[in-house]
Each structure stands twice: as structure tokens, then as C-alpha cells.
Amino acid sequence: MYHLVEIFESLQGEGRNTGRPVVFVRFAGCNLACPWCDTDVRKKFSASLDDLVAEVKSHQAKSVILTGGEPSLVKGMAELISALKAAGYWIGVETNGTNEPAWFGQIDYVACSPKAEYAERVKLQKANEVRIVASSEDIVGFCQTMRARIAATDYYISPCERGGEIDFATAKSVLGKLDGWSLSVQLHKILGFR
Template identity: 40%
Template sequence: MYRINEIFYSLQGEGRHTGRPAVFVRFSGCNLKCPFCDTDFSAATPMSADDIILAISRWQACGFVVITGGEPSLQIDEALVERLHQAGYYVAIETNGTHALPAAIDWVTWSPKDQFAPNVPALALTRINEVKVVFDGEHDPERYVSLAGDAYLCLQPCDTGDTARNQQISQQCIDYILQHPHWHLSLQTHKLLNIQ
């Protein structure tokens, strides 16, 4: 059984696949405590692979599933990835990279959190398609470039909950990208559009 926080259909709001319709399967629980986390893990529904496939089947036409959390690597396994593939889905995952992943996942987005959480384990990923760094204006994201290989590089301004601070961070992020053009800007468009 998997502990699922929520399942919903929306547009991917961040990173390389921004704007793409996706079914989100949000796993409950995380091994890190980031100050900006916007997920409530107080409730989790135990679901089998069959339950998950049934729950997402009404949106099968989009063909794209994003496994997210929390930290989905704590629960995701080859069996669920295989079931999702059998059901016709392209499987993407968003992870902090601290645990190994099933090899069959189609798209791996690594979002490192070592700048925000203490005692973060070493990177455990063997393949990365995209690096999405939460940019706070205080930590240099260049340290992730050597670990990224040929992955797509995204900087995402940190949402602090303070409008003035967010504007400052966003401008710093834009300035940083203009000076380091191998990075791309990732905005949380779902928040800008007020969608889930």
C-alpha cells in the first residue's frame, strides 16, 4: 500500500513541462523539513497500485503522470511504475534526490534541498533529466551544475509568503540567469493562475 496525500488533474506549473496537462499523484511524507513546503501531510489515504490506476483512469487521455510529494522516493517502486506504463502513462517524478529511484521512470526532476534542510543525505540518483533549484538569493546554484550532467537547468524563485521579499528574490533570480545563461527561469505558474 502507498500513502497518498492527493490525486488531481491540472497543468504542470513548474520546470521543463510547464503548461502540460498532467495527473498528479502526491505521496505523503518527506524525509526533509523545508521552511517553504506548501504540502499538508497530516492526512494520507492508503492506496494499492490498483486503487491509484483506477483513480487516475478518468484522465488517461492526457497520458502524463507526475509523481510528487513530499518525497515520493520513500515509497515509489518498480511495480507501480510498471502499472502506470501498462496503463499508457509517461511517468515523471519530482524528488529531492536522497533515495534511489526505479530505473523505468521516464523523467526525473531533481530539486535539491540541502540549502534549506540540515543533514541532507548525499545525492542518490543515477539519472537526472532536469534540475530545479529553489532560488532564495542567498545560495549559489552553480554547485549543482557539475552533478547535473546534461540535464535541463531551472531556477525557481522561492516563495517566502512575503510579497516584497518575493519580488526581490524574483529580480535576483532573473539577474542571476542573465549572468549564467545555462539556467532557465521556472515560475510556479499554477500559483500565478490560482489553480491546483
């Protein structure tokens, strides 16, 4: 059984795949406790492999993003990926980078969002993109460390949201101190879609 928070269809709101229609599969549970976390990772329901795949297929999008929580902790991912691949899905994963399970090799797109509060726990060495939230001006050194540690095609800075306010000023300042990083806005927050 898979323990889940929600399964819903939307557009990817951030990173290189912004605007891509996807089915988000949000797994319950996380191994970190970021002080500013705004994601509810408590289990809302459980589903068998067949039921999970059937729920994904009930939506229109032919792409799936496995997210959380922290999907790298989930058992039975190899089976789920095989089933989704057999049905022709493009599969992305969003991870905090603290694990690098073998099944990441089967994923079409790995997006890593390492957290400065847990820098020493980042194990991932390769991703398609790295996204870091500009929570303060002090994040610059962490970004440079993550760039040296994780080989990726794209490196993004995301503005931090606090109490509904999106802090573009800090993101802009941080980007100015880095080389080869781009802005990734959270389009779903700006346009107000889920």
C-alpha cells in the first residue's frame, strides 16, 4: 500500500517544466522538518498499486510528478514506475536530495530542492534541476556548495513566501551574487491555481 496526501491534476508551477500539465501524486511523510514547511505531509488515504495507477489514469495529463513529503522514502516505487511507464507516462520526481534510491535512474526528470537547514544530509549527486528557496541573503554560500555537489542542467532560485507575501527582493539580490542561476517563480502562487 502507498500512503498518500493527495492526487490531483494541474500545471507544474515551477522550474524548467513550468506549465506542463501533470498529475501530482503527493506521498505522505518526510524525513525533514523544515521550520517554514507549508506542505501537509500527513497521510490522508492509502492506495494499492492498481488503485493508485487507476486514479492517475482518471486524469487527462500524460505526465506524473511524484512529490511529497519526500518520495524517495516510499517503498514500492520501482513497481509504480514500471506500471506508469508501461502506460506511457513521463515521470518526474521532486526530492529534498537526502536519498538517492536506484529508481531515480528510471525517472525522466529529477528536481532537487535541498534545504540549507539540512545541508549535511544532502546525498544526491545528480539531478536535472536544483531549486533553492531564497529564504535569506545568507543562502548564497549554500547555493554554491550545492552547485559543487549536485551536477544538474539548471540551477534555480525561488522567492520565499511568508504569510502570503512573495519576497522577490531577496531572490533578486541572491541571484545577483550567483553565477549561472535563474529565477523560478512559483507560478501557481502568482496566478492562484493549485
